[in-house]
Amino acid sequence: MDQHPINLPDKPALEGLEAKWAARWEAHGTYRFDRNHTREEIYSIDTPPPTVSGSLHVGHVFSYTHTDLIARFQRMRGKVVFYPMGWDDNGLPTERRVQNYYGVRCDPSLPYDRDFQPPDKPGKQPISVSRPNFIELCNRLTAEDEKAFEHLWRHLGLSVDWSRTYATIDRRAQKTSQAAFLRLLKRGIAYQLEAPTLWDIDFRTAVAQAELEDREQPGAYHRIRFARPDTSTFVEIDTTRPELIPACVALVAHPDDARYQPLFGSKVVTPLFKVPVPVRAHALADPEKGSGIAMICTFGDLTDVTWWRELRLPVRAVIQANGAFRPLTWGSTGWESHDVAAAQAVYDQLANLSAVKARARIVELLKESGDLLGEPRPITHPVKFYEKGDRPLEIVTSRQWFIKTMDFREELLARGVELQWHPDYMRHRYENWVNGLAGDWCISRQRFFGVPFPAWYPIRGDGQIDYTRPIVPTEAQLPIDPSTDTPEGYVPAQRNQPNGFAGDPDIMDTWATSSLTPQIAGDWLGDPDLFARLFPMDMRPQSHEIIRTWLFDTVLRSILEHGSLPWKHAAISGWVLDPDRKKMSKSKGNVVTPMGLLEEHGSDGVRYWSAKGGPGTDTAFDAGQMKVGRRLAIKVLNAAKFALMQAEPRGAITEPLDRGMLSSLATLVQESTEQFEAYDYARVLEQSERFFWSFCDDYLELVKARRYGDFTPEGAASANSAMLVALSTLLRLFAPFLPFVTEEVWSWWRTGSVHNARWPTAEEVVAPIGGSDAEAVQVFAQTRAALGEIRRIKALEKRPVKAVIDRAVLPRRFESLMPAAPDFKAAAHIRDLLFGSIEEPQLEFAAEQLPEPRV
């Protein structure tokens, strides 16, 4: 054992331990990753990169603590832990923040200005800057945020190797994203397509299926009649979006629906616009919904897209990228009508209106024409929104990049089974998502800040861009920005000129980069040797609401690129709930600042509360639990002080109580190890804590007199030696949870860091007593039980309570604790629980048999 003379502080305290030990851990490289190990010797973690353009909240503290518990356990088990930290500075939140902070606006058409400096204060008019300049500003601002985040994480005690950080917009991340994209492009797995795409009209960008959310919205069914030519009859349909009548391309009913079977193949005429549209049959049409026949528009919803594609219908798009109805000329190709003038007159009243305004207007017009039957019937129904958006999504046809997903569903499901989930039931969310996939992954976004697509396109002599023949760089040239870099074989002056080239204007979805965090953190391209030592990684920790995005996308990219899972384990954290059982969030104004919590309760106290929240379990924010954790940490200080303040003499551990205590501790160590291996850290803490309090209140009290030398030197030596084994073991059991106080106590008499010490083993704990002593465990357990019973009798006697005591059992219990009789009686003395004060014959009988302590 690496020990030095015991060096106890006069008055041990928690205050200042965070700063003291965070600095020493950094100086000593306690958590530094050493790459000179094989994959089997390494435990690698795919740390979630927090979004830096916000602030950390208590939910971050909660879930990052969970990861740290595992990291610390694995490190103590002897694994070389790869525990990096990333910063997510890619994407819309950063874009917005940089715009407001510096008063700039990104214009991707501008050239890079090497000497650009932002104004000290943002002006009223935003300054236009190039995309590279914009990214520089982002890096500058996020560097500040990252410092604050790192400070908090260090204060919390995350055992991250701070020399291994990355940012999701840094050069390595860009190169990784672009290279992975180019490889998929080469294999035909990445492709571009002009297609109807979910579109946010405020952000003016395409969004992916994974970024959708449904919101219940008020709406109304409008019953509208379509005329049947050559008859005086009508077909009635229900729609919530009557404004899309000009975009109607067909009606559809279920093929088995007898009501509409006679109509299939015939044509009807749209109201107001007098456009002939066919009536078609499709199994997706629901006879139960509305009138059982629906209007297909290009495009009102995703079902429209399905019908449009499968029935090979024409496109009549009316909604523009900004959400407004586009002006158009009736009578031109694709916009035929039986009454062009009337159609134009109606449509001109809708042009340039938003969908909501157009709807109001067209309802008036339908009423006037008599084509609206009855009043609109209000309903609430789910409407798709971009999760960050404020207005419903529209579907707009545009050119986008996709990654093939649908072709890999089988393998995605199989990998989901192979992945070990903690807790296991979280795998259902993944499977649910894979089974519900509706299309390939749209990865292009019409934004400015992000990883650009590494592609240019030739411009033909007529000035048209030829998207079918993208020009791509070599991997060695990456990262590139097509808005400023020039492709091989061209000169910069040819940009956007006939016979020249044009850069791809889009950027990648942030998940297209985040899905490569194992490759980015492990430096897949730059350091293949390192990557091979890390990948597939051991653990991905994350929260459950991004299983469909981050987890799913990472699995997909790993399958596509490596043919394997990206990690063996997925550890899913729950949420922190406020007292109203709602998820804590900034918008609700109920977030407590993490640093304030750490200062008030101590990092160990806050970590204790976090660790009580088991994998996947939503946990109420509870300052009371943090106080309990803080008290536990203080108790560790004081118990350690007691054990170490008079640690001589030492010698053989012969006393039954000492042997029983150590044998029980060995069981705890065994169970804790198994639980930790199964990622059940919360159970480890609970059981270790239970043992520790009993250790303090029962064991230490029982042996106190003996260890002070009241009986024999051998007895004192036995107690002292057992206490030190127990202390060393308990400190290591608590080290992942309470890294500061355990390190402090460890430093009083041990060399090195407790966090680099080996996790205890059951064999080690009972080695000094020659193996587990089952008989002594009985003595230990029964002595504690008897002491408890005496205490209860004492309390009951003092208050005149009609206690029912099993008088027959008491004497037997005392017989069984005879091997620990002196300790037992001494403890009773110390606690003023003298038997004589209890007028129970059985107790007196028992007490007489106990030898007197040798005072």
Next chain:
RNA sequence: GGGCGGUUAGCUCAGUGGUAGAGCACCGGCUUUACACGCCGGCUGUCGCAGGUUCGAGUCCUGCACCGCCCACCA
């Protein structure tokens, strides 16, 4: 509409078919030489509801209710 979790003491939650648990809160006692940031004791339950399996169910099965989350083709 489908799926997944949850429902146990006033609160937060453990609970592995075998006598219902912990902490907090509350009440009472204790200057006791590690710790009053402490120690000892006490009070507190139709284990959501209804059936079923079993010698025995908080635990397993079926159904239902409520809470939360995830997903879904929004006419």
